[in-house]
Amino acid sequence: MSLAGWARWTWRQLTSMRTALLLLLMLAVAAVPGSVFPQRSADPNGVAQYFDNYPEVAPILDAVQLFDVYTSAWFSAIYILLFISLIGCVVPRTGVHWNNLRSAPPAAPKLFSRMPAHATVKLAKNSDLPERAEMLLRKQGYRVVRKGKSVSAERGYLRETGNLVFHFSLIGVLIAVGIGGGTSFSAQRVLVEGETFVNNLASYDSLSPGTFFNEQMLVPFSVSLDNFEVDFDLKNRTNVGTPLDFRAYVSSKLSPDDAPQKGLIRVNEPLAMPGANLYLTGNGYAPHITIRDVDGNVTYAGATPFLPQSSTYTSLGVLKVPDAEQQFGIVSFFYPTVDTLTTGALTSIYPAPIDPLLTMNVYVGDLGLDGGVPRNVYALDTSKMKQVAGGKSGVKGLRLQLGETAELPNGLGSVSFDSIKRFASLDVSYNPGGLWVLIFALLSLAGVTTSLLVPRRRVWVRNTDEGFEVAALARGDDPILEKVVADVAAELKATNKKGKK
Structure with missing residues (x-):
């Protein structure tokens, strides 16, 4: 096969409806990792947390773009191939459908008995049957052509129209998603x-x-x-x-x-x-905290958001003080309604600030803010710091109720718990x-509904010497096809009796 032949074969395979459906299924499957793994576009902090929790697996997943699923090369390839497949499939079908709409219904077959549904009716007087059959079928919404003693009728092109609307709407969805996402x-x-x-x-x-x-x-x-x-x-x-x-x-x-x-x-x-x-x-809560050095100069002041750690709003916050004579940081917990467990640990028993308390562990050393590397404001890197209050430092951590002030260790100054504000993310x-x-x-839903509900059907009526014949053919399954033939035959027979009277 020549190169041109291979190109034509590849194009036919790509633009077949089977390939389009397969690519649509592949796109749905390819989107699954986007709901399993955190995505940089929606949850950059979640991605960073995943790297912290799984340092060995995360780089491998990142290499195959599982944290950027919807902009990955493989997802984009499926997306573009589906787009091309749908266009190559729908555009030729649109031309064929347009020509079918303009063309006359096919001529009556020679043998009506070969059709899936047919009926033969004997009548004595039957000369005007083609005219009556044409009028009847037109009233039922058929496109009708009368030729001699036979009548050809066809209806249900709306089925293919709905099918094309559905596929064009899918293309529209792909374009809207692509432009909107970009x-x-x-x-x-x-x-x-x-x-x-x-x-x-x-x-x-x-x-x-x-x-x-x-x-x-x-x-x-x-x-x-x-x-x-x-x-x-x-x-x-x-x-x-x-x-x-x-x-x-x-x-x-x-x-x-x-x-x-x-x-x-x-x-x-x-x-x-x-x-x-x-x-x-x-x-969450944002306690307003003020830190002063030993001379009373303010080195830190403001409402600091604390991240909730439980349903009762036990919250964690980090304070970094780089402008003091000696850099230091504080890891603090906020308890809206504090209580003590049997183990001696503190907890919050209610989410509203009824009996608020702040606890603080203090670290002295390099905060890592001068290295040019972005730092998480809600985390404190203590690898180059020494703990001087709380934990195993030998000095009790600080505890402050609302309105209280406490002295910081190592001559760092003082800290006060001024007020409580709330924050919104x-x-x-x-x-x-x-x-x-x-x-x-919505257009695709309307299109597919129309294509499923509207039957595509052809009906023929032929005048014979002994009466007339009726036959019908459907595209796809049509459970009422025989009933359609019987109803048309009964109507023509009834109108014939009225004509005799």
């Missing part, structure tokens, strides 16, 4: 009560852009977290302390001169902004292809 972005921001962020790259804690995304696509706006409220279950004894509702009250502006617009963000109720939607993905995302994916998905 121009989309997903960003995260932890916002403490009273803080404001603006929609630019510098304001986000992390951002995962699409392939074609650029900073100019970000529509200017600002959002402030005014207040965050949580409703806890107090009535059900078995679920006391279970969160029932989260509410983030925010104020937004489209420009500095605009009046602030009040808004509310809840779980599954995002705030719609121009070019972005803001989702509530997490929350916001996910800011935008995908311009989302609406089009929905539209094409």
Whole structure:
């Protein structure tokens, strides 16, 4: 076989419906790892945590792009091949379908008895049967052609139309997903009560852009977290302390001169902004802590988000003080309603701040902030540090109740627990292809429903010397085909009797 012959054979195989269905199945299977392993585009911290938990396996998985499934070379190859296969399959079928719509129904066969359903009716007077058959079949929605003593009728082209709409909609979904994913972005921001962020790259804690995304696509706006409220279950004894509702009250502006617009963000109720939607993905406490050196100068001050470690909001926070005479860091736990276990360990027995307590372990040494390597703000690398309070240091860790101040060890100064604020974790995302994916998905559903419900059928009627014959043929299974023939024969026979009267 020549090169051109091989090319034609390859193209026929690629554009066959069987190949398209196989590629669609492969795409579904290829998407499974995206729900099993954390993805950099959606959960960069999860990927980093996976590398920490599985340092031997993670590089292997990363080499085969299992942390970037939807932008991987192998997923893209399946995606592109499916796109080409569908186009190569659907476009020729569209031309054939268009020609069929314009062509006349096929002529009546010579032997009606060879058709899957047929009937023979004897009538004495039957000269106007072709005219009556044409009128009857037209009323039933058939395209009809009368030629001599026979009538040819056909209906059900809407079935193929629905099939083509379904496949074109799949192509539309692929295009919308590709363009939407390429121009989309997903960003995260932890916002403490009273803080404001603006929609630019510098304001986000992390951002995962699409392939074609650029900073100019970000529509200017600002959002402030005014207040965050949580409703806890107090009535059900078995679920006391279970969160029932989260509410983030925010104020937004489209420009500095605009009046602030009040808004509310809840779980599954995002705030719609121009070019972005803001989702509530997490929350916790942000104790306001002030650290002063021995001379009373403030070296650290602010509300620090603490990450919840339990359903009762026992939370972990890290404070890094690089601007003191001696760098030091603090690993701190916050207990909203503190209690002591039988083992002597502290815990929180209720998620609301009824009896709050801060505990602190202090480390002195190199914080690693000057090496140019990005550091996790929620973790403290103690490999080059010495513990001077808490643990096995020989000095008890610090404990502070709300409003208290304690002296730091080694002449580091003092630390005070000033107040408690709440924070909200916001996910800011935008995908311009989302609406089009929905539209094409609905079109595909309508198309496949039409193709399944509308039968493709041909009916022929022929006048004979002794009466007439009726035959029918269906494309695919048609359980009522014989009933169709019987009904047409009965109608023609009835109209013949009326004509005699």
